[in-house]
Amino acid sequence: MEHGFDACVFTPVDTPSLTSTDLQTLIDAFANHRDQVVCAVSQQTPDHPEPLIAIYPVTLFDVIDRSIDEEQYSPRRLLRSLSIITIPLSAESCRNINTPSDLDSHSPQP
Incomplete structure (x- = not known):
């Protein structure tokens, strides 16, 4: 654990419809996959992980x-070399x- 943290959450600045509920998901x-990158995928393109909508364990910082x-x-190339779990959003x-x-x-979400 680096500096008391287990992971780092990455979110891009150009996804204004990404919600706090999505991040909580x-x-x-x-919480159940602490040794893997938890990476969002669009429900429309489930085979296309979003490397900048993801949680990276600090144990992977040396690899990064x-x-x-x-x-x-x-980041997409890096993901191909890591153990990931994908979460549909x-x-x-x-x-x-x-x-x-x-x-x-x-269209902003309400």
């Missing part, structure tokens, strides 16, 4: 550091807002 899954040192910056929760038109078509 990931946290609950991590090594990947960065080797200039391997792709709604497509809207996982939706990235990358362009003005994406933002225009975004």
